[in-house]
Amino acid sequence: MMQELKNSYGHIFEDELLNEIVKAAVYKEIPEGHKMIEIGDYVKSMPLLISGAIKILREDTDGDELLLYYLEKGDTCTMTMACCMGNKKSEIRAISETKTKLIMVPIEKMEIWITKYKSWRDFVFESYHNRINELLNTVDSVAFLNMDQRLLQYLKEKVRVTNTNIIKKTHQEIAYDLHSSRVVVSRLLKKLEKLGKLELHRSHIKTINL
Amino acid sequence: MMQELKNSYGHIFEDELLNEIVKAAVYKEIPEGHKMIEIGDYVKSMPLLISGAIKILREDTDGDELLLYYLEKGDTCTMTMACCMGNKKSEIRAISETKTKLIMVPIEKMEIWITKYKSWRDFVFESYHNRINELLNTVDSVAFLNMDQRLLQYLKEKVRVTNTNIIKKTHQEIAYDLHSSRVVVSRLLKKLEKLGKLELHRSHIKTINL
DNA sequence: TAAATAGTGTAACAATTGTTACTGTAAGAA
């Protein structure tokens, strides 16, 4: 575990803290598509991502979904922190988008390390800052962009986090993430295909030059 | 200043911290409609709101605006904290929506007090948590609601933060906040008037039962 | 007071997005 941890967090945490983390934390591997947090859950530990990507979703009262952002290597779930600290329920759903390796830190350590290690403090605040910026990006997309622009952005982001130009998603799944409808997504994807930006196949999309 | 501070923050900060705040901070009164932070600004102190309301706005590349949320008594600007800590530029614009009283804390104290006072630490994390929830609400509104629902929600929120049922806004100003157009807002407001929910007047709206 | 400006009302139309319905076909199950 120490090696994995050092690879992803060695540049920001000193050895003493890394040792503490290894002692207190649990290493986990999560398969693709696993629901890690459900809305309303109480969360008792905080994840440090080693590899992979986790999709963070919001849901409204009718069960409609919207992709907020992805967590990646070096990230932690700020919402989880916030929930843990305040002992509140989760406001979001988390699903592994790829196979994911992570380290689960029990929440009690959070506060202890904040007073003890400046590097941990910096990490926590940096995380909040990053997550707020991700949320601002989400707001920007939904508020200021048309569906075709949002779709393009979605595909780019998906290619980036999965590190492959083959997107294994059905149009329906994409529609859920964007909170749109299958027909709309199919229509816009077809337009992108005609522009030579991608190739459509059954259950997957090969991107060319987005 | 101590009295003002105690009224708004006395229940969460111990006397020792309150004293430190009074020593380090500056009291300010801001008139209505004053631009307090511009996008791209570097911020060097952190506001603690005593009274009034501050509007937090997001802007896209074309200059289109969107109201994110209001800060009120007992709130602090988490974005400002994040900016200060990371020495980053502001991602948002802040404009006083009413006359506002606040206390400005120099950013150096932030980190000192975080290690020294649990109450301050709790306050900081609580603030982050609150702000993230406000952003989630904004995402929900923009992603899941129609314009008529968003308008209604906007009016309710405006009534709440200004504590009066007379909304002194032109349709154009409302359109800016919602990132819509004047004609659309006029149309929907007219519909609400016909439903008996409000009275339309030149440059102001009297709400009846939203 | 006259002229200019700002705020609103409204119609007509355009663009975007969502919905319904039906088709064809690939993949998997019986």
Next chain:
DNA sequence: TTCTTACAGTAACAATTGTTACACTATTTA
């Protein structure tokens, strides 16, 4: 193999939102 289901393509239409244009009036300015 045949049957069933899942996925995608597309047309036709509906709903929502945005745009343009113009009229009317209150308020402000000259």
